[in-house]
Amino acid sequence: MPKTPTLTSRLPQVGTTIFSVMSALATQTGAVNLGQGFPDFDCDERLIDAVTKAMREGHNQYPPMPGVPALRQAMAAKMQALYGLPCDPDTDITVTAGATQAILTAILAVVHPGDEVIVLEPCYDSYVPNIELAGGKVVRVPLVPGSFRPDFDAIAAAITPRTRALIINSPHNPSGQVWSADDMRRLDELLAPTDVLLISDEVYEHMVFDGQAHQSAARYPGLAARAFIISSFGKTYHVTGWKVGTVVAPAPLTAEFRKVHQFNVFTVNTPMQHALAAYMADPAPYFQLAAFYQRKRDLFRDGLAQTRFRLLPGQGTYFQCVGIENLAVAERDLPEADFCQWLTREIGVAAIPLSAFYGNGFDQKVVRFCFAKKDETLKAALERLARL
């Protein structure tokens, strides 16, 4: 018998992500899928037309390695207009295959074996395996339980001479928490005397509610000078399947980033980049996004307020977290992950357990719903959730 060699896994702790598991279960059981974070409605037709146009115009071969110039120029103009950050499209901006690749590439570019990288838990599930792949040491600092606010004393205590980078994410998945200007100033002060790099995951930058402004690291020169600022067109334009994002970083950081990028994906698909560049000429779609999602948040929260779920604050993103401890069913006492399985199978609504965002599986009886859904989908889910 031919024999496949046995491997020692580079990521022994990693299995299939909870998002894939819950989406598969939702499909299998016909549940309303409020688990994985993606819209169930389509993007603007004009964006699709722009892709077709780009393809017909012959933009079907490799673009330049850092990305189509028009898209990098559009991003530079946006960073200046929105956040006051001057950046050079030739040296400071790279187009990536979504934020996921951007984060991995940034980590591989700067983290040497043994370097420490601080993550603030709960955090997006790719950060930790990315650090491990680079041979880095993951240093976990919890956000304040309940409020999910940054604990600057704890972050300060975690910084050592071996700290290479800190990863932050505002607006925050999974909690929907948003960092304030004061938070960013405190971070700036904390990092100023250090050589710690900042990886600022800002994929939900246009989903900040109630009149607040997104506090991009780009607004703070001290932070911008040490930051990889990561965006995703998937979130902003309802095209998560396109997997196109960008990284903005000072020239010396971008140079290192591109060394890895060119031997990782090399380039990102060309027609989408042309289409996005053309579409970005009109800022209205991203300016209107907060109001668009705030209305959905309010619809969903108003419905949940009629149930026994405990509503957590939701200042940004398209996620709403809820406490399950007051539900009238015995399953409320299950671990979050088992509760989510039960909720999907028996009640017909898929959710994600917050414990999936912690290395130690910390269970606080909180689950996350995604409200990037048609109103009728949200109403169908609320009808089912009202039974609890």
Ligand SMILES: Cc1ncc(COP(=O)(O)O)c(C=O)c1O
């Ligand atoms: C916090 C966060 N970062 C990064 C990503 C990945 O974005 P992309 O689809 O552009 O790779 C997501 C997607 O859910 C996310 O929630």
